[in-house]
Amino acid sequence: MDSPQKCFWMTLSFLGFLTDPGFSSSIIEGPSNFTALVGMDAYFHCTVSEGWQILIWLFEGQPVLSVTYPGKVIITDKSYNQQGYNKSTEFTSELTIYNVQLNNSGRIECSIQTMGGNQYAFLSVQVNGSLSIKDHILMVRENQTIEIVCEAVGWNPAPHIIWMVNNITVDNSDYITNHCQGSNGLYNEESILTLTPPTNSIVICLASIFVLSKPQSATITLVVYPPPIESDINEDDGRIRTIILAVVLSVVGFLLLIIIIFLIVCCCRRKKESSYQKEMRKVSVKQNVTDQNLETIDSGNENYGYSPEEQEHTKQIPRHHSFSPVDSSFFGLEQDLEVGSVSEVPYGGNYDRVLPSRAAAYPINPRKIRNVTLV
Incomplete structure (x- = not known):
């Protein structure tokens, strides 16, 4: 409190002491403990007898509001206010605290500044937090033991939790509750219920604090189903095995198909390469044969008895003259080539003498020559 306010309250106390005749008024009824939820208003009453001069309200020893006779109010904190009531020779002051918060929890004192003229009470501010169960409906097999978790978050003080199953x-001993206080001063709790429901059940978690008119609740429904029959289990196992086998066979078949396609592609490539190589070999062989034939033809057509003079005589022979058919007996291995008479021999030369000499030098196979025509 500031020093001017301290001086003011000291002055009021001194005035009250000076006006005390020794048989001054007293507090007939002091304030009572009050519990409120955060955000609510709190109320305290103080009744004094006749002859009072000043009434002071204090929070944790610090004055927050004062009333002087016959009813003038001096307010030092806007969160506080008071209403005065006179009844016969008594005066009652009602203190109101607006919108209480956690920091308003503490001791509230009424004082009339006389010997023994003060009484006090406590204000308790509580917080109604949240309560929840994770699931709303839970499937439970018959004779199965389960655990249900109920969470209470942001409470002050720590709530009291109980469980009910089908309103019982x-x-x-069937559940365990743990709580802890957070840095904000609020409490969190976790309650775990262990249960083996015989039939369908409704389970309720209840959390309560003093200020609540009825507990806060969270509900879960348990649906109990019978265990599966052994035949059903076998059928399910058979179905699972069939599905697994089908999947495995499908995968294996797919892999085999890929392998077969790969082998076919490789074989086709090899066949193409081998056929190409064979064709190239055939072309190469044909080329060699052709080259050899050409060499043979060239060597067979070469006339080693060629003479330029004969070419000139040959050119001068008329085209309408030709040799008569040659008999195969005409050609002998040891006989000279004989040529029949020619109607005309240009230049009157010894043409018939030249041919036999050339033929004798190069014998001719009669099988290869059928007709000889001189052009």
Whole structure:
């Protein structure tokens, strides 16, 4: 509190002491403890007897509001206010605290500044947090033991949690509750219920604090189903095995198909390469044969008895003259070539003498020559 306010309250106390005749008024009824939720208003009453001069309200020893006779109010904190009531020779002051918060929790004191003229009470501010169960509906197999978790978050003080199954309170040995306080001063709790429901059940988690008119609740529905029959289990196992086998066979078949396609492609490539090589070999062989034939033809057509003079005589022979058919007996291995008479021999030369000499030098196979025509 600031020093001017301290001086003011000290002055009021001194005035009250000076006006005390020794048999001054007293507090007939002091304030009572009050519990409120955060955001609510809190109320305190203080009734004094006749003869009072000043009434002071204090929070944790610090004055927040004062009333002087006959009813003038001096307010030092806007969160506080008071209403005065006179009844016969008594005066009652009602203190109101607006929109209480956690920091408003503490001791509220009423003082009339006389010997023994003060009484106090406590304000408790509580917080109604949240309560929840993770699932709303849970499937449970018959004779199966389960755990249900109920969470309470952001409470002050820590709530009291109980469980009910089908409107019957569960023994506290069937569940465990743990709580901790956070940095904001609020409490969090976790309660775990262990249960083996015989039939379909409705389970309720209840959390309560003093200020709540009824507990806050969270509900879960348990649906109990019978265990599967052994035949059903076998059928399910058979179906699972069939599905697994079908999947495995499909994968294996797909891999085999890929391998077969790969082998076919490789074989086709090899066949193409081998056929190409064979064609190239055939072309190469044909080329060699052709070259050899050409060499043979060239060597067979070469006339080693060629003479330029004969070419000139040959050119001068008329085209209408020709040799008579040659008899195969005409050609002998040891006989000279004889040529029949020619109607005309140009230049009157010894043409018939030249041919036999050439033929004798190069014998001719009668099988290869059928008709000889001189052009």
